Amino acid sequence: MHATTTSSHRSTRQASTAKKPRNFRWRVVDIVVASVIGVASGVIFWAWGLAWSPLSAILAFTPGLEGLLAGGWLFAGVLGGLIIRKPGAAVYTEVVAAVVSMLIGTQWGFSTLIWGVVEGLGAEIVLALFLYSNWRLGVALLAGAGAGVAVGLLDTTFTSYAALDFGYKVVYFVSAVVSGTVLAGLLSWLAVRGLARTGALSRFAAGREGSRAPSAAIS
Amino acid sequence: MLDTPPFPAGHGAQIRAVQIRARDWGWRHAGRHSQAVSGLDLQVTPGERVLLLGASGAGKSTLMHALAGVLGDAEDGDETGSLLIDGRRAAEARGRVGLVLQDPDSQVVLARVGDDVAFGCENLAVPRAEIWPRVRQALAEVGLDLPLDHPTSSLSGGQKQRLALAGVLAMRPGLLLLDEPTANLDPTGVIEVRDAVVRSLDHSGATFVVIEHRVEVWQDVVDRVIVLDPAGGVLADGPTREILSKQGERLAQAGVWVPALPPRFPTRSPITPAQTLLRAEGLAVGRVPFGRRAASVVAAGITLNLRAGTATVVTGPNGAGKSTLALTLAGLLKPAGGTLQASDTFAAGIVSEPHRWRSQQLLTRIGTVFQDPEHQFLAATVRADLQIGPRALGLSQAEQNSRVDELMHRLRLDHLADANPFTLSGGEKRRMSVATVLATRPRLLVLDEPTFGQDSRTWQELVTLLAELLDEGIALVAVTHDAQFVNALADEEYRLGMPDPIRLGTGAP
Amino acid sequence: MSLLTPTIRPSVVARLNPVAKLAVALIVSCALLLSIDWVSAGVALLLEAGLLLWCGLSARQFWLRTAPVWIAAPMAMITTVLYGEDSGALLWQFGFISVTEGSAQLGLAIGLRVLAIGLPGIVLLATTDPTDLADGLAQVLRLPARFVLGGLAGLRLVGMFIEDWHSLTLARRARGVGDGGGLRGAARRFFGPAFSLLVISVRRGSKLATAMEARGFGSDEPRTWARPSRVRAADAVLVGIGFAIAGIAIGVAVWAETWSFILA
Numbered sequence: 001m002h003a004t005t006t007s008s009h010r011s012t013r014q015a016s017t018a019k020k021p022r023n024f025r026w027r028v029v030d031i032v033v034a035s036v037i038g039v040a041s042g043v044i045f046w047a048w049g050l051a052w053s054p055l056s057a058i059l060a061f062t063p064g065l066e067g068l069l070a071g072g073w074l075f076a077g078v079l080g081g082l083i084i085r086k087p088g089a090a091v092y093t094e095v096v097a098a099v100v101s102m103l104i105g106t107q108w109g110f111s112t113l114i115w116g117v118v119e120g121l122g123a124e125i126v127l128a129l130f131l132y133s134n135w136r137l138g139v140a141l142l143a144g145a146g147a148g149v150a151v152g153l154l155d156t157t158f159t160s161y162a163a164l165d166f167g168y169k170v171v172y173f174v175s176a177v178v179s180g181t182v183l184a185g186l187l188s189w190l191a192v193r194g195l196a197r198t199g200a201l202s203r204f205a206a207g208r209e210g211s212r213a214p215s216a217a218i219s
Numbered sequence: 220m221l222d223t224p225p226f227p228a229g230h231g232a233q234i235r236a237v238q239i240r241a242r243d244w245g246w247r248h249a250g251r252h253s254q255a256v257s258g259l260d261l262q263v264t265p266g267e268r269v270l271l272l273g274a275s276g277a278g279k280s281t282l283m284h285a286l287a288g289v290l291g292d293a294e295d296g297d298e299t300g301s302l303l304i305d306g307r308r309a310a311e312a313r314g315r316v317g318l319v320l321q322d323p324d325s326q327v328v329l330a331r332v333g334d335d336v337a338f339g340c341e342n343l344a345v346p347r348a349e350i351w352p353r354v355r356q357a358l359a360e361v362g363l364d365l366p367l368d369h370p371t372s373s374l375s376g377g378q379k380q381r382l383a384l385a386g387v388l389a390m391r392p393g394l395l396l397l398d399e400p401t402a403n404l405d406p407t408g409v410i411e412v413r414d415a416v417v418r419s420l421d422h423s424g425a426t427f428v429v430i431e432h433r434v435e436v437w438q439d440v441v442d443r444v445i446v447l448d449p450a451g452g453v454l455a456d457g458p459t460r461e462i463l464s465k466q467g468e469r470l471a472q473a474g475v476w477v478p479a480l481p482p483r484f485p486t487r488s489p490i491t492p493a494q495t496l497l498r499a500e501g502l503a504v505g506r507v508p509f510g511r512r513a514a515s516v517v518a519a520g521i522t523l524n525l526r527a528g529t530a531t532v533v534t535g536p537n538g539a540g541k542s543t544l545a546l547t548l549a550g551l552l553k554p555a556g557g558t559l560q561a562s563d564t565f566a567a568g569i570v571s572e573p574h575r576w577r578s579q580q581l582l583t584r585i586g587t588v589f590q591d592p593e594h595q596f597l598a599a600t601v602r603a604d605l606q607i608g609p610r611a612l613g614l615s616q617a618e619q620n621s622r623v624d625e626l627m628h629r630l631r632l633d634h635l636a637d638a639n640p641f642t643l644s645g646g647e648k649r650r651m652s653v654a655t656v657l658a659t660r661p662r663l664l665v666l667d668e669p670t671f672g673q674d675s676r677t678w679q680e681l682v683t684l685l686a687e688l689l690d691e692g693i694a695l696v697a698v699t700h701d702a703q704f705v706n707a708l709a710d711e712e713y714r715l716g717m718p719d720p721i722r723l724g725t726g727a728p
Numbered sequence: 729m730s731l732l733t734p735t736i737r738p739s740v741v742a743r744l745n746p747v748a749k750l751a752v753a754l755i756v757s758c759a760l761l762l763s764i765d766w767v768s769a770g771v772a773l774l775l776e777a778g779l780l781l782w783c784g785l786s787a788r789q790f791w792l793r794t795a796p797v798w799i800a801a802p803m804a805m806i807t808t809v810l811y812g813e814d815s816g817a818l819l820w821q822f823g824f825i826s827v828t829e830g831s832a833q834l835g836l837a838i839g840l841r842v843l844a845i846g847l848p849g850i851v852l853l854a855t856t857d858p859t860d861l862a863d864g865l866a867q868v869l870r871l872p873a874r875f876v877l878g879g880l881a882g883l884r885l886v887g888m889f890i891e892d893w894h895s896l897t898l899a900r901r902a903r904g905v906g907d908g909g910g911l912r913g914a915a916r917r918f919f920g921p922a923f924s925l926l927v928i929s930v931r932r933g934s935k936l937a938t939a940m941e942a943r944g945f946g947s948d949e950p951r952t953w954a955r956p957s958r959v960r961a962a963d964a965v966l967v968g969i970g971f972a973i974a975g976i977a978i979g980v981a982v983w984a985e986t987w988s989f990i991l992a
Binding site for chain 2: 858
């Protein structure tokens with residue numbers, strides 16, 4: 001608990017809401033926390049990859065709907081982008097996650113890396129379109145959808161899904177976008193909101209607004 | 220004033236001790252309304268050794284971070300006044316200052332011991348040919364006699380802290396800063412780290428500032444104590460003994476362990492006869508490693524009785540299996556061998572092996588307080604979290620509320636009812652984790668290192684509370700390294716890690 | 729075996745620069761992604777098999793690490809055979825599922841392709857120490873050191889996740905919510921600890937960042953490297969082999985007239 005200071009000669013009341021010059025340079029804490037999120041997501045990617053085989057086998061009887069599972073590999077970029085709020089955060093986090101799942105070993109080998117880059121870009125482009133200054137739910141959902149579009153295009157062009165009939169490809173593409181919106185967009189936004197409330201994001205702008213800072217309760 | 224000359228002849232006299240000067244310095248973290256530190260005026264001469272004290276929230280860690288130049292820029296907060304290291308801004312004095320933090324796990328940077336120590340040198344652009352001799356020397360200085368490619372993940376807490384110290388020493392800093400470096404260590408680890416620091420200071424003559432609420436660890440090493448005032452500026456400043464005797468009462472109030480003011484031991488009124496709740500016979504404990512079927516046994520041949528109103532402590536060196544034993548006694552892990560049986564009255568109508576009880580059946584029987592309180596937190600507010608247990612028991616809403624209100628009052632958590640458990644201070648987290656367990660009124664309490672890293676005030680409150688619970692007839696088993704805790708509460712001590720475990724009936728003090 | 733300090737047996741492959749390994753796997757993957765045909769995938773797989781023999785992995789390690797690929801390949805194959813683009817003679821039909829000569833051939837191609845892309849990546853990475861990879865990325869490829877080392881440091885924290893997860897699950901049992909609750913309870917038992925783990929790791933990451941900065945990390949000043957990462961002749965040979973595999977696979981497929989460019 002931070003006690004109120006008796007010697008606060010300068011008024012600091014408005015300071016927390018005052019606009020500061022935007023700083024797009026990554027601090028060390030940005031890099032390390034983005035990496036940690038990326039690494040943690042990478043482990044989940046890997047586990048998702050294991051679960052994917054049986055799940056997609058079930059969905060294989062409804063061809064194209066496997067796209068619904070794609071969101072499991074898309075949330076890292078949106079999550080990183082929403083927390084770090086710096087250009088490149090979505091791509092970086094998604095790539096780290098892809099590389100980590102690749103290090104542990106996935107059936108997609110090095111193409112995992114290429115997928116990571118493109119999926120990250122899908123989310124990144126949306127965040128960039130909003131000039132890295134809007135972090136509301138709508139933008140998070142769009143970023144998730146952006147990643148879904150990216151993976152939908154990739155999968156239906158370069159993977160075994162490329163061999164599917166056109167109708168199935170469309171189903172796949174739409175399912176991937178829906179999955180990205182929900183699993184990557186909505187879940188990431190909820191996670192960031194929850195994280196902010198635990199005070200874990202105190203060094204990030206994402207953790208300072210909307211959360212009740214302990215000292216705010218006193219003053 | 221100096222015990223050693225600041226320019227030792229031994230190693231080419233590369234180290235120049237640092238001077239610190241603060242003028243009306245202050246810092247406010249971004250997003251906070253109140254100042255972390257304000258109006259600080261301070262001067263530390265080269266080679267001085269300082270113990271920094273102050274109540275929680277007085278800004279000790281903020282000052283340390285500022286001295287190390289890691290407080291960040293305008294994005295992280297607002298700075299006022301000036302804080303100078305050898306006349307330069309702290310953030311620009313790169314490489315002149317070395318900082319070791321509290322948590323051993325979050326300071327290891329790289330996977331191999333040698334690489335980790337070399338990390339700081341690389342960042343300071345020390346030529347490669349010079350790095351490795353520095354690494355070897357630093358490792359020798361802190362007494363880590365390990366191959367350079369030894370994996371850092373296999374080190375103990377004390378070893379990790381010495382590794383962090385070596386990484387800092389290899390940079391040859393003129394100012395060594397330690398922020399509660401031993402709070403998370405067992406007594407052996409504390410001494411290892413302390414001795415390594417003293418050795419290196421005697422060698423380098425660097426200026427030294429340490430934060431530590433266990434004063435006895437450092438009181439013979441430092442020659443000056445500075446007490447920060449939570450209201451801003453310095454509360455007291457002077458020679459160690461003088462400040463400790465003058466400010467003793469006040470410091471103890473703030474949670475500092477002042478050696479002249481030992482904690483009070485509660486008086487107990489034991490109940491008789493002490494009825495057995497849980498009995499272990501030839502018990503072997505172990506965990507099932509990831510991806511394996513069979514448990515790897517860490518301790519075996521354990522025979523003990525847990526009785527109502529009786530405090531049993533489990534002691535022993537690191538790695539002897541104390542925590543694993545605690546988790547097994549708590550019914551969370553399956554015994555790897557032998558038997559663990561609840562008495563008929565304790566089991567009260569269900570099977571006698573605790574690990575076969577359902578999660579909800581455990582609630583009224585065994586409560587477990589984990590070493591890291593954060594592992595126990597489930598809900599977004601203190602009140603909601605405390606209600607989880609009573610709700611799982613199916614109690615009425617009125618009963619849930621009355622239990623929670625009573626507990627929050629008893630453990631001084633009322634004002635935090637709507638706070639997120641993760642935002643609490645260390646002492647509050649510990650009280651909270653005990654409260655979550657007490658909410659379902661279990662008859663046996665299992666505690667894993669309950670007093671670890673706690674300040675004297677929390678310690679006192681915790682011991683008093685546990686004594687009350689014992690008098691109410693609750694059985695208690697605690698894994699601990701804390702000798703004072705053992706003296707204050709233990710009726711029986713069980714030492715693990717001996718070739719043959721022996722039971723000492725110490726009796727109530 | 730640990731991910732961060734893997735037990736890597738001394739072998740030709742283990743001594744190669746990780747960046748060269750990365751390049752080879754990328755070259756082969758990219759070449760194979762350009763076409764879906766069984767000839768290019770099959771040829772690449774055959775040539776890779778020769779290379780995998782000296783990778784230095786024990787048989788147990790090899791099968792353990794590559795297990796996901798061996799499961800995925802037949803799965804992808806069956807899906808394609810059943811739902812793949814149909815052409816040629818109809819072999820079997822059931823509802824909207826149809827197997828034709830064309831879809832069967834596509835299935836074979838997809839199965840081989842999953843193996844040919846998956847195996848070299850896993851095997852080359854299983855023989856690579858992450859620290860060496862980071863050294864290579866920063867010194868050979870000149871990627872920004874702040875990001876490479878920040879990423880490497882983040883990777884180290886994973887080692888603690890398993891331990892944390894274990895405690896978090898036990899704590900849930902101790903608090904009365906460790907079982908029951910049906911599907912909702914099961915979902916809670918996954919998302920609850922997962923969120924706690926996220927909180928704990930972000931905190932740990934923030935502290936680690938401070939510890940790294942305290943050791944002079946993160947400025948724009950030049951830094952030195954205690955471990956040099958060098959590219960030797962053997963590495964150039966490896967990259968050459970990569971190009972050769974890619975070239976031969978494409979060449980044979982074009983010659984056999986099975987090459988089907990993916991965007992065509």
